[in-house]
Each structure stands twice: as C-alpha cells, then as structure tokens.
Amino acid sequence: MILQFAERMGQIGTESAFEVLAEAKRLEAGGMDMVHLEIGEPDFDTPENIVDAAVAAMRGGSTHYTPAGGIPEVRAATAAYVARRTGTKPEAENVVLVPGSKNILHFALLALVNSGDEVIVPDPGYPIYASLASFVGARVVSLPIRQSNDFRIDCDELERLITPRTRLLVVNSPGNPTGGVLLEEDCRRIADISRRHDLMVLSDEIYSRLVYEGDCPSLYGTEDMAERTILMDGLSKAWAMCGWRLGYGVMPRPLAKWMETLMINTSSCAAAFTQLAAVEAFTSPRSEDAVVAMRTEFQHRRDILVDGLSQVPGVVCHRPLGAFYVFPDISATGWDDRKLAHDLMHEAGVATLSGSAFGSQGAGHIRLSYANSVDNLERALERIGSYISKHSPVAAR
Ligand SMILES: Cc1ncc(COP(=O)(O)O)c(C=O)c1O
Structure with a gap:
C-alpha cells in the first residue's frame, strides 16, 4: 500500500x-x-530530593490520571513559584501542566491562530517555533536576532514586521541558540508595542534560572503583560529534569480552559508523580x-x-x-x-x-x-x- x-x-x-x-x-x-x-x-x-519525592508519590498511589490541567495543589505551587520569580499574581486556574513545554506552544497556536495569520518568531530561534507555527497554517515571519545587538531583539525592527494579520509574537529570553538575554528596557518596549498593536505574546522563559550576570527580567512579569502573555516554562533545564517531561504555561483563564480541553483530547494529563515531584522542585531549599x-x-x-x-x-x-x-x-x-x-x-x-x-x-x-x-x-x-x-x-x- x-x-x-x-x-x-x-x-x-x-x-x-x-x-x-x-x-x-x-x-x-x-x-x-x-x-x-x-x-x-x-x-x-536530577537532585535526589526531587527523585525521592517522585518515588514517595508513586509508592503513595499517585499512579492514576489527574485532572487534565494538573493536580490543583501542583497548579497552585506552580502559580506561587511564578509569582515569586516574576512579581505577578497568577492563580492555580491560570496554570496548565503539560508533558513538556512544547505542548504549550502547540496548544497556544491551535487555540489562537487561524490559517494565514502571521506569527513572528526569533531567527535564529528554537526551531520548533517556526515548525509548529507553519504546521498550524500560519505564515511565519522571522525576527532577526543579531550578534551585533548582543543577541537581543531590535524593537524598531520588530515593530516594522507587525501587520494587521500578526496574531502572535514569540519571544525567548534567555535564548536558544544564542544565550542572549533581554534587558528590562527591551521588555518594556516589547510590552508597549504589544499593547499598541493588541498582540498576544508567547514568552518562552525556560532558561530563566540560567543567567550568569545581571538580572533576567521576565517579559511575562513586565507591566501589564500577564493579560496578553502566555508564559511557557518547564522543569527540564533548571532542575535537570528533561526526561521527566513536565512543562507548564501560565495564561489568561479563558485560554487555560481551552488548553485543558486540548489536554483532554491529547495526553489526558501529565504524569501524576512527575507533577508531585515538581512541588519539591519549586518549594524545597535543597532544590x-x-x-x-x-x-x-x-x-x-x-x-x-x-x-x-x-x-x-x-x-x-x-x-x-x-x-x-x-x-x-x-x-x-x-x-x-x-x-x-x-x-x-x-x-x-x-x-x-x-x-x-x-x-x-x-x-x-x-x-x-x-x-x-x-x-x-x-x-x-x-x-x-x-x-x-x-x-x-x-x-x-
Ligand atoms: C527554547 C526552548 N524552549 C522549549 C524547550 C522544550 O523543553 P521541554 O519540552 O523539555 O519542556 C527547549 C528544549 O530544548 C528549548 O530550548
């Protein structure tokens, strides 16, 4: 055949x-x-105390399905961690737990972008942004990230790329593959541009705990960005948990509801014991x-x-x-x-x-x-x- x-x-x-x-x-x-x-x-x-927490969860019977968006106490612990890191006030209902943060990008594109809409992605950038955006039928618009600009976004160039069809802007700081980090003034300018053009933004902050000099301002945590931003993050990089497959998104509630529906239709939920181990990652001084x-x-x-x-x-x-x-x-x-x-x-x-x-x-x-x-x-x-x-x-x- x-x-x-x-x-x-x-x-x-x-x-x-x-x-x-x-x-x-x-x-x-x-x-x-x-x-x-x-x-x-x-x-x-992975730090031993996090492994121990997962083993204890499994032994304690956490081997079943969980609610699609995640176990309520884990969603709450994730919201509290994000609040501490970014200075925002998300609640458990803003959080969706997924088996790997790529799902947040995929779900955001499925929920927000129609065929022919434009999605702006960093170039060079994590290849999955352009791949999934074109997979859902979007037109991918490249935003150049240059070494001559310390691998930060040139905000004037960004603004010139926006058209009435622009539906989503993807930002990644610290960035893969460049290691570039946005400054606070960059985040404020991106916030201003997004507000004026009424843009939704996906801010991939998966490397936010790996910054070596200076601060790592969160675009999600900048001014009023939380209302128009999907924060994409996960446990893979900061806690050496790539194989555990746990990512999360923080977003406005109506979008979180749609992501729960998308989880019901795809993975059902992230693994129960992996979710419970995340509480240990977020809250323990040893972690x-x-x-x-x-x-x-x-x-x-x-x-x-x-x-x-x-x-x-x-x-x-x-x-x-x-x-x-x-x-x-x-x-x-x-x-x-x-x-x-x-x-x-x-x-x-x-x-x-x-x-x-x-x-x-x-x-x-x-x-x-x-x-x-x-x-x-x-x-x-x-x-x-x-x-x-x-x-x-x-x-x-
Ligand atoms: C920028 C960026 N975002 C997201 C991911 C996905 O991480 P995970 O699916 O393990 O959560 C990676 C992995 O390399 C990455 O580099």
Missing part, C-alpha cells in the same frame, strides 16, 4: 538536535569517539541549592568554552549571558556552517549544530552546548581547534 500523508505534514519541521544526536550515536556505535555538544540537556542528575550549584558550574564551563573558541583563528565567540549554549560566528574561517558541523562530527568527533538549523539568520554560526563536563569541553576544544587549523574549507570540499 502507498501511504498518503495529509498536506499539513509538508509544513512540519524538526529539531536538528535530536537528528544529530541519533547520527552521533550511530557513529559511536561504529567505534568513533564522540564529544556531544549538540543536545541541550543538563548532564547532571534551590541544586539550581544554584548547577548554574555556577555552567558559568565556569561557559567561560572555558568561550575562551577556548576565541583562540581558534577565524572564530568570534560572544560571551552569552544565559542558557547553556554558545553561538560563535565562524564565517571568517571560510567554512559553511552546515559543512563545518557535519565535518566536525564525522571527522573530528565533536557533535555540534549548524546555525542554519535555527533559521536563515543563523548561517555562519554553529551552536555548542556546554551542558557537558569540563574534560569533554576541553577535548572538544582541542579537536575543533586542530581541525579548523588543519583543514581549509576549500580543501575539504
């Missing part, structure tokens, strides 16, 4: 990190030694100590990677303020970013991602995650430096 796929499948993209990881694992299985700097996942184990310890270690690794890459001829590496990625400009080496990422993995044993995988504005860069040990970062630096010095792109083609 010839399978016939729906037309919309032609619109969906992917996240290259997962594809490159699979290819790197395949090369490793064939005997190659590989340093993994492709996937954005903390290499730390907070673990977040701070991981952040301190990430900062140390960031500096090793930035300093090392800056020694490589032709590589210009901005020191990012947040997340756990560096996004060096490699254009002066003469390499095409896709070819360099490919060859570094296949020939030098370092898995990275091409900047182009994050949007056309990412060309000329590669993304490296420093969620890996200092030993591995040093091995990667040695391999990258010697590969780029020994192989000119022309000879390699």
